[in-house]
Amino acid sequence: MGNLINLWHLRNECTDCVEFMPKGMEKLTCLRTLSEFVVGSGGKGAALSELGNLIHLRGELEIRGLGNVRDEREAEKAQLRNKKGLTSLVLIIGWTFFDKSKVSEASVLVLEALEPPLDLERLLIGAYKCLTPTLGVWPSWIVSLTKLKFFGLSNCVDVEQLPPLWKLPSLESLRLWQIGGVKKVGVEFLGIETSSLSPSSSSSAVVAFPNLKSLIFRYMEGWEEWDYGSRGEEDIKIMPRLSSLEIHGCEKLKMLPDSILQSTTLQNLEISLSPVISNRCKGEYQPHISRIPKADIW
Template structure:
């Protein structure tokens, strides 16, 4: 980035900030006082960030007019060291977005887990993307508690093997005598999941309480998930799902849901298998 950019404290538009790994530069600290930024901001090359302190110095929380934030690590595939995984996790945690954010994209992060404490505080978030975070073994917890999320895309999280209660924020057991009422993903309309080579299980175990999951879902797209055995029953029978797309590479799912195609003739749900 240009030398001296940190002095542009009245700047409103900066769509891309590239971390170059320059030891003589300020890195993400250049953004510290740019609190008038608005619209979209993509932070690219976050794998080059020195440490958590540099990420925290960006003070993203104070940029209250940002709507779209991209956290692009560029880690790609390949083997990552424990130190790299831990550093990426700490950097994501330190890059807490402003509360009014509507779109968030995290790409190429090498962390084993992607559950920063600030995720569920993004109560205005409408679109969420997790792209090619290949080391991540679990989907972020409690995403079902995001009240306005409408669109969720997950791609290339190749280490995930199962998706369960933690994803939607359901407790596996309740110590309380009263059973809570919960609507998980209340506004979610579209879910697109692809390139999950080791994903085998997607199921929830509801033991207590009045729990509704994805009541507004209208479109589900699954692609390149060769080991996934089935979809949760509620997705087909307890939601407003109108379109189920099972595309290339989903060998087991294709066999399971070929029989469901007959429902498309009644107009209840359109099933595409290709």
């Protein structure tokens, strides 16, 4: 592989059977396109640090097998933050989204070291488990991605707290699936302290998720409560541009927030395999649901 020093494009997507990249990847310094990079176990193949020399990468990049990285310094050497041309990044701890075997206590530090360029537009994190809560649940750099338009979390086992995504002003699409440890989505998700929800607090308006248009929850098995507190509508606007909401396989979810039910921008609502919410949509929520142009409840 190291002999292909003039190679510009290596499109190797959809290669779940690949267990590692060949050594010598660091010599492909002309590469503009690299669909996937797989970190092998036991020192097999190219190390994650070999990405450091590929400064011209642009477009989309998926990195799998991050659970095999035992030292965050190796992740730092990948220098993702210096790859200004990257617009889409997928970070998977295991071989695939559903592989938990490669999760380690190093996962938190490795993700922290894989800080992407600030202009990133799409980010997906999969098969992640926070085994060291004292280090922080999510990488600190997430809130710095002010141009991020899409964010997804998949199969993040035992994670109990969602990142403060409200700080991402450009976010348009948010997809959360199989995050079994989350029981409540509330004010902490919006980054608003409970004390600030009191009537005596400042009347300055707060806008959470100002550009979010699409929101999807799938198979959040532990999710029971979705509540944004009692702050007045004149003080806070939540997802003022939301046009599509999908909830699938959230069996324990009990209620929808008033801000969702009273939304005037919601054009599409899909709820399935969530019996409590589905029954409410056919009952007490029906006056609100009837105003939504496309509502599929079952």
